[in-house]
Amino acid sequence: MMKIAILSRNKKLYSTRRLEEAAIARGHEVDIIDTLHCYMDISSNKPSVRFHGEPLPQYDAIIPRIGASVTFYGTAVVRQFEMMGSFSVNESVAISRSRDKLRSMQLLSRKGIGLPRTGFAHSPDNIKDLISNVGGAPVVIKLLEGTQGIGVVLADTNKAAEGIIEAFMGIKANILVQEYIKEAGGADIRCFVVGGKVVAAMKRQGAPGEFRSNLHRGGSATLVKLTSVERATAVAAAGAMGLNVCGVDLLRSSHGPVVMEVNSSPGLEGIEAATSKDVANMIIEFIENKKSKPHSTKTRGNG
Ligand code: ADP
Numbered sequence: 001m002m003k004i005a006i007l008s009r010n011k012k013l014y015s016t017r018r019l020e021e022a023a024i025a026r027g028h029e030v031d032i033i034d035t036l037h038c039y040m041d042i043s044s045n046k047p048s049v050r051f052h053g054e055p056l057p058q059y060d061a062i063i064p065r066i067g068a069s070v071t072f073y074g075t076a077v078v079r080q081f082e083m084m085g086s087f088s089v090n091e092s093v094a095i096s097r098s099r100d101k102l103r104s105m106q107l108l109s110r111k112g113i114g115l116p117r118t119g120f121a122h123s124p125d126n127i128k129d130l131i132s133n134v135g136g137a138p139v140v141i142k143l144l145e146g147t148q149g150i151g152v153v154l155a156d157t158n159k160a161a162e163g164i165i166e167a168f169m170g171i172k173a174n175i176l177v178q179e180y181i182k183e184a185g186g187a188d189i190r191c192f193v194v195g196g197k198v199v200a201a202m203k204r205q206g207a208p209g210e211f212r213s214n215l216h217r218g219g220s221a222t223l224v225k226l227t228s229v230e231r232a233t234a235v236a237a238a239g240a241m242g243l244n245v246c247g248v249d250l251l252r253s254s255h256g257p258v259v260m261e262v263n264s265s266p267g268l269e270g271i272e273a274a275t276s277k278d279v280a281n282m283i284i285e286f287i288e289n290k291k292s293k294p295h296s297t298k299t300r301g302n303g
């Protein structure tokens with residue numbers, strides 16, 4: 001029996017409920033802690049996390065479900081639990097990395113993982129070169145901090161691309177310019193990785209006329225069979241990011257699978273519905289196996 005804490009802002013969310021159910025079904029004790037409402041004692045030699053006026057108990061493991069909008073405070077809470085000796089399913093450092101598209105892509109590129117041709121810029125002094133450097137129109141332009149498909153734009157012509165980039169420059173945003181993988185046909189592949197294995201995968205197809213496959217944008221998901229190269233790419237991407245549990249999103253390009261992004265709090269609802277797999281159970285099982293062996297996390301509590 002383990003004492004497990006799920007860090008989540010909302011206990012009614014599908015993913016939170018499923019993880020709680022799975023942990024209880026496997027005989028563990030579970031607390032759901034609202035990340036933003038706990039506070040920390042950081043100055044003493046005995047670090048603690050307090051909630052409702054009481055210190056929280058020593059947890060064997062924590063499952064961080066940190067939304068993109070609370071990354072800063074959320075990762076600090078995870079770090080505090082790491083300092084207290086709890087095993088975190090994903091380390092705070094790895095979560096921080098995954099929230100920054102530029103940092104993530106640099107890490108993946110360093111490991112030789114397939115990526116779409118991508119340029120990054122803030123105030124490029126030569127917009128035409130930025131566009132032609134990734135192969136010219138059509139290109140996809142993204143805001144660095146976007147999620148759920150918002151801030152992702154397809155520019156059909158170089159002229160349109162220049163206009164969009166200028167507009168983003170006007171609001172002083174960090175942007176990413178990427179080759180458009182047309183052959184993906186408005187679909188991407190979500191690979192759900194747990195403990196270095198792809199445990200479930202789904203294909204998400206954008207609504208008719210929509211190149212973005214996000215379920216929040218009206219996309220639909222179905223079970224998909226991965227090739228061995230796709231499987232290996234997803235596992236390598238999770239490894240490069242240092243994430244034990246994550247969603248790796250791939251595009252099927254004519255030059256092989258390319259990684260678009262890696263999500264450190266992947267939702268369970270879409271993937272469990274599309275694949276009929278008990279992903280929540282696999283996450284709890286992973287924690288049990290990890291806890292039964294001395295773990296080899298490298299960056300614990302080190303920023
Ligand atoms: P977000 O973080 O907002 O989900 P993504 O980078 O995942 O942003 O882009 C949203 C969707 O747009 C993807 O799921 C994919 O379907 C589509 N997309 C993004 N980049 C490309 C690209 N380079 N080529 C083709 N489609 C893309």
Ligand code: MG
Pocket residue numbers: 148149214249261
């Ligand atoms: Mg996405």
